[in-house]
Amino acid sequence: MDYVLEHSSSAHFSGLRLDGLLGASASASSSPRSASSAATPTADNAPKQPFVIGVSGGTASGKTTVCDMIIQQLHDHRVVLVNQDSFYRGLTPEESERVHEYNFDHPDAFDTEQLLESVGQLKSGHSVQVPIYDFKNHRRCSDSFRQVNASDVIILEGILVFHDPRVRNLMNLKIFVDTDADVRLARRIRRDTVERGRDVNSVLEQYGKFVKPAFDDFVLPSKKYADVIIPRGGENHVAIDLIVQHIRTKLGQHDLCKVYPNMYVIQSTFQIRGMHTLIRDKEISKHDFVFYSDRLIRLVVEHGLGHLPFTEKQVITPTGSVYTGVDFCKKLCGVSIVRSGESMENALRACCKGIKIGKILIHRDGDNGKQVMLFLHRLDSLSFLKLSGLYSFLHKFICHLKQLIYEKLPKDISERHVLLLDPVLATGNSAGQAIELLLQKGVPESHIIFLNLISAPEGIHCVCKRFPSLKIVTSEIDVALNEEFRVIPGMGEFGDRYFGTDD
Template identity: 80%
Template sequence: MEAASGPHFSGLRIDGGAASPSASPRFSSAPGTACPSPVASFAPAYSSPSKRPQPFLIGVSGGTASGKTTVCDMIIQQLHDHRVVLVSQDSFYRGLRTEELQRVHEYNFDHPDAFDTDQLLDCIRKLKSGQCYQVPVYDFKTHQRCSDSFRQVNAADVIILEGILVFHDPRVRDLMNMKIFVDTDADVRLARRIRRDTVERGRDIDSVLEQYAKFVKPAFDDFIWPSKKYADVIIPRGGDNHVAIDLIVQHIRTKLGQHDLCKIYPNVNVIQSTFQIRGMHTLIRDRDISKHDFIFYSDRLIRLVVEHGLGHLPFTEKQVVTPTGSVYTGVDFCKKLCGVSIIRSGESMENALRACCKGIKIGKILIHRDGDNGKQLIYEKLPKDISERHVLLLDPVLATGNSANHAIELLIQKGVPESRIIFLNLISAPEGIHCVSKRFPTLKIVTSEIDDSLNEEFRVIPGMGEFGDRYFGTDD
């Protein structure tokens, strides 16, 4: 028997958690259907394939019957608001030749040569580039690929590749963003394998034990166990380790929700994307949407941005007595707060701010573009004590950043510390983020999406047009 695993020092080993039923996987695939275009199969938050972020690829390895599939299923269930696909290395077994079928019990299915690694590489590379792939279906009873059957796997936010030898080939390993090794006691794995091969695959117990002693255990010692050193995370006890899986999912969510600009500028905050948020963006960006629907869904998104922005304000702990006579320890809102809208588009965000902060004071700034002379301040009306307040600066679109910089400079001149300004907008262009963040590194920017770029006319692409005209009905 294989030796029980000991401490591991080159990666992260995580213990903890109690058992619960495993989840059912949610695949973005369909057997035997035509392959759609990669753009159509991916969530519609990006205007072109070149701007779409690459999927997050997770490799899950471990010995036979270690619980790899259970771990994958639990990760998929918790990532319910992202599109996730599961690819199994077992699908890429080579079909046995006639002479090999005649001596099937002498064939080593746990050796790297048993897999078509070149085809597996082709599959992963295409999925990472946003294309779909027709994964072969392998019959474990006949040991042949089903020539007229396949499982279509579409583009996704997260790709999970699981198999006993997915860490063995460096070409496959180097494509992974995270590598997980499921470490389960050898006796437990053998018991699971006996149950699986006898009940699910119709084999007798003597042949299972003979194969285990002759091929499975030596392959584990020679190929699988040594690949453990490449793991970023090691999960003892597999699917029973809920603490480990929760931490892994949190890490994946952080990586998925983090735009590249957020890594450069820690003051930039993009609210976590969900299909609800993407759906509302799809609606308000549609040039054919009705004015009523544009306002309705814009207001919903603005409310989310405002709520997220309020979460960056300081708070104090507060205790209250509930109607049951119990004491609840919570927090008290920041009292010294005001909003400032950049006229005119920024005024579209005022109702959401008033709905969240009862009786809040709101100031206004009007900045005019004066040809070659740049931006000029036309009008400002701000609370007299604004220097004592935290300021939520409102403008739905951050394009070049010039107007925002002018407004921020005015607030600083009025005595507002840069670190007390939170700039709220619906969409931001990378150019605008660079412009504002470089000049005001301690100011916070909160947005719901970062778009691709600015065009030659300094319009955000893909953008949503002139927001103020669409919102106030003056686009005609």
């Protein structure tokens, strides 16, 4: 078997270390919202930032190879590569005369300020001109630059990209390529003699005098900041495939979040993707399915609570000091769509002591509903039907195939913020009927937050278009619905798997 996901918080993918990711993500998303974010309520409406990946490792460890393989597999123009080597400082005439005494592996050899400025411009959506460095003459090409356009994913590669905390803080994911020292030395000799016109003796002298000490002093200590460690570099195809899948997920989520500002996906980490891998596996035991589902549900619930309104509150600490924080929203309730939504109730109760939870049961009339939905799905691409009003009529018709069987809600629900619970958003029709009921009960649309584990793009389009003021919070956006309107790749009938009533 190529990879193993251990049932622990420090999972490994074929030597792909994922240490500490859950702790980082939990601290970022587990509390409803920090005081600083409460003080800036418009932060949720800010443009989505590019996803920045840092790739570090020793000289000739295979960093560039890993980056190239990732980009080639993606086949996507929204990913750009920025090399730290492009930001070497040009040598002065005095330094050029004693070039063999110059340490190119020391942090001072790089123009970190310009690197920060360039990546900052890319993150702000602006194109930048990256310098081109001449390694034979040890200076920048003064008359030429490389144009790098703003993209959804930025890969920043270099031996010391993890050394400066200001550069590290720009990154959403940090990858360290870990390759044996002898292999790296052999590759460096080959590269410097063939590509840079140097003799073997000078390469070995520089390696012993500067490269190895700098690796021990600066590069290796920065390994501790990595989220993912890839042994063997470009030879580790399993690790690279997992990273490519992760980036593809980010790109897909990124697009829908751009289209719908009321759509939120919790920050994806390899720990979260590892838990998704487990609960989607049809061979997983019921106990493990429930355990990892509960962990994911808790993250979604806590992220959803972060979108509730808060008021400033001051308290006196045990030291006698004044702490300015926030006070939670008091008028809150949950509403679960029976029966899968009931799986999310315990996580909500664990986060909100004594919260009231209502129930909505919606039933669909079997295969006839599927057939009409399939017909409607195929007609969706014909714009003249939308203009004629036939599409709208069919959409209302299919919604009537969903029958409201039962509802029990708090009497004062119109005065509350509502967390609507359903682990899977597929077509969006059941959710739409539940939301319509809440609106009929007097709940303002902007007071509804719909929480789920996975969402299909079709369901997102359906709900977000009909209810633009409502918020959706999910942990992952899947690919699509199949002809039977099941989410693909999905996780099957969630309620049956969670409550143990599947075959």
